[in-house]
Amino acid sequence: MMRRLVVTMLFALSVFGPSMCFAQPAKNLIPAYQAISTPDFGYLPTYVARAKGCFTDERLDLKVIVMNSRVSVPALIANEVHFGVAGPAITATLRGAPLKAIYFIYNTSTFQFTVRPEIRTADDLKGKTIAISSPGATNDMATRLILAKLGLDPVRDVKFIAIGDAKARMIAMDQGQVAAAANNPDIAAELVRKGFRILMHSGDVFPVPFSGTAVNEKLIRENPDLIKRWLRAHLKAMLLIRQRPDEAAQIAARDLKLNLDIAREATTQVLQFMYPNDPGGFTEKGMKIFLQQTAPRLGIDPDKVAISQVADVSFLREAQRELGIKCRDGYGC
Structure with missing residues (x-):
């Protein structure tokens, strides 16, 4: 029986690749809290990962909380949530907050x-x-x-x-x-x-890394394993969206309460903005454009801000390697 199960899993991996999630029994799950700004396609991989059991596969019990960035950033700074929205978090980092962006879904803004x-x-x-x-x-x-x-x-x-x-x-x-x-x-x-x-x-007009996630530096120091589990679940979901877009659209239609045709149309659109050479990552050029738009509003010279001050891609790179994903052309590849 065990041999048959192993053969089945190996066959599934050969067919579907590293995006396949094998949901484990919901025992001894690690609680994690993610703040999102609004329930929409900006967080499609989160919804797909949850629906396909990718978080359970990583032994995570992820709670997704919808909250305005004026609330979520202070919550992230206070370690009340583990994962928060990257855009406003980077702004807070430029003001001195101990936050780092770790992941982005899209290689440009999608508005x-x-x-x-x-x-x-x-x-x-x-x-x-x-x-x-x-x-x-x-x-x-x-x-x-x-x-x-x-x-x-x-x-x-x-x-x-x-x-x-x-x-x-x-x-x-x-x-x-x-x-x-x-x-x-x-x-x-x-x-x-x-x-x-x-x-x-x-x-x-705004070709910047988009729909990103940030964490507190305290989480980076004290619980890097939680970050990698969260990243692996999202990377599997991103690969699944690319491999099986219609299934992703059906999940979006159900969870976001959309007409299926609209969900399919939106899925097709956002797929072109998912960086195939570096899922979850970003380019140096894109991040510099973001800093050029953000830093001056705070009275900061963007040329004096190193990307490493606002982002940490080390955990993303580890998660990519563990899933057999070869990063190309992205920052820190």
Whole structure:
């Protein structure tokens, strides 16, 4: 019986590769807490990893908590959660917080700047209200860069309102409370079906590592094993999304309560932004662009900020090697 089980597992590995998750019995699991800013495609691998038993396979009992970055960053600093959103965490790091980014899903920002049906041109946005997730967040930065590219002054031409949850931003747009917002592909696809328009993709102006995760340096020192378990689960999920996108779309449709066709469309879109040569990693160029956009807002010279000050890829590289993933072209490969 044991020999048959081993043969079956080896056959599965040969067919599916390292992304195959063999969910172990839920005994003696290690509790872990991850804060996300909003339940959407920005965290697709987390949902896929949970659905396919990748966390259980790594003996993790992962609790996913939705919270605004104004709450999640202090929680990460206070070690109340193990994993938090990287964008605002890097900003906090530049201010002196003991945080490090360890993982990114996408090699560019994935926002689609969506406007109400009556907005035909950028000029129609003058005097209108635009929704952002929270001040200083990557959503805010991308929105301001998009507006500038469209020829608008983000300070004088429009007003902003912070609406943290992506679904809440969609409702605000639907009800006419706001004229536009930068949305992730699943939300944008839903709005387009209602007659809304996409004016620009944020990747055109904000090609930075995106949908990342950060940890406290205390966790790096005291529990590196937890970090590697979390990373291996996410890497397996990323490989599974690439190998079986329709299955990933079905998981997204169920867990994010989306129409299946919209989930399939969004999955196809985000796959092109997952770095195949370095899943979970980022390029030096991309991170430098992020720092160039972030540091000056804090009165810091970005050229004086080393990437190692804000990110630690050592655990990602270990997890990749353990799964047989060969990193190419990424930072620290």
